[in-house]
Amino acid sequence: xxxxxxxxxxxxxxxxxxxxxxxxxxxxxxxxxxxxxxxxxxxxxxxxxxxxxxxxxxxxxxxxxxxxxxxxxxxxxxxxxxxxxxxxxxxxxxxxxxxxxxxxxxxxxxxxxxxxxxxxxxxxx
Numbered sequence: 001x002x003x004x005x006x007x008x009x010x011x012x013x014x015x016x017x018x019x020x021x022x023x024x025x026x027x028x029x030x031x032x033x034x035x036x037x038x039x040x041x042x043x044x045x046x047x048x049x050x051x052x053x054x055x056x057x058x059x060x061x062x063x064x065x066x067x068x069x070x071x072x073x074x075x076x077x078x079x080x081x082x083x084x085x086x087x088x089x090x091x092x093x094x095x096x097x098x099x100x101x102x103x104x105x106x107x108x109x110x111x112x113x114x115x116x117x118x119x120x121x122x123x124x125x
Contacts, residue, residue, distance in 0.1 A: 007088060014085075
């Protein structure tokens, strides 16, 4: 399983961390691959429908990092990112993205969870 790298946009000695695949929740990694188009569907009187499709954008995605059995350093890092930065860089095996650290919490199973709202795909893919 691939890992995920997270880094501040500007230099910060405490602002970068790599999450190897072995510490990530496999189900969450799969959910991170989901795509959704910007569209609406309106039923018509003849029994059909009209689809209004405005395409796909990476900014419609969120990336969730769920670290199993996190140490204190991981918990502190996630908390620090959400409390300090409005924009970071996240890299996956798909691409590199700018993202907004949206939320951090510790799940019921003890996993540390960081939700990143994608702003833009900067990986050129």
